[in-house]
Amino acid sequence: MTLIARSQNEGIKIDIIYFDGESFTKRKILVHHFTEQTVDAYCYLRKAPRTFKTDGILAVSLDSHSLEERSG
Numbered sequence: 001m002t003l004i005a006r007s008q009n010e011g012i013k014i015d016i017i018y019f020d021g022e023s024f025t026k027r028k029i030l031v032h033h034f035t036e037q038t039v040d041a042y043c044y045l046r047k048a049p050r051t052f053k054t055d056g057i058l059a060v061s062l063d064s065h066s067l068e069e070r071s072g
Contacts, residue, residue, distance in 0.1 A: 003060045007031035013063040
């Protein structure tokens, strides 16, 4: 299962590196829905729902704080 799917299915936050065509940003997100083309998620940087193009997501990793919260 991909990390994006785990975020949606298990309610865990993930970190992404995203390129919007002009700049790179690191975002902490919680995925609500995704397709092959887009990821709909809550963005903790912008404090609002956002849609990300999948071809702009360059890297995905587990948010270490989410793992600590779930284990303890």
